[in-house]
Structures are given as C-alpha cells and as structure tokens.
Amino acid sequence: MKTFTAIIERDSDTHLYVGYVPGFPGAHSQGETLDELQENLREVIEMLLESGDRSPQE
Numbered sequence: 001m002k003t004f005t006a007i008i009e010r011d012s013d014t015h016l017y018v019g020y021v022p023g024f025p026g027a028h029s030q031g032e033t034l035d036e037l038q039e040n041l042r043e044v045i046e047m048l049l050e051s052g053d054r055s056p057q058e
Contacts, residue, residue, distance in 0.1 A: 004056070006041055008034070021045065024056040 004027070008019040011030075017037040020028035029044050031037030 004045060008037065021056070024048070027056075 004021045006019040016030045018030045029040035
C-alpha cells in the first residue's frame with residue numbers, strides 16, 4: 001500500500017479540519033475530527049486511483 005502525506009489545517013471559521021495531498025490533484029477533504037478527515041482523505045484517494053482519472057504527480 002502506498003503512503004501519502006497530507007497537509008492538514010484547522011479552519012478558524014468552521015472549526016473543521018481540512019487536508020490535501022500536495023501534488024495529487026483532487027485529493028482534498030474535510031472532517032470534524034482528525035480521524036474523520038483521515039478516513040475521508042483515504043476514500044477520496046482510493047476513488048481517484050480506481051477511476052484512473054487522476055494520479056499523484058512525481
């Protein structure tokens with residue numbers, strides 16, 4: 001299984017955690033908790049890889 005590094009910030013207005021994977025177009029999400037954000041990012045990355053439309057830029 002490939003490992004990706006995400007940049008995570010907490011939005012001061014909504015108090016949601018937001019994250020994205022640099023160099024991987026479309027790989028971004030949000031969540032109320034870090035666990036929720038991690039799961040959401042995992043699902044997005046799986047969908048992007050399965051669709052073959054997007055892949056990480058190396």
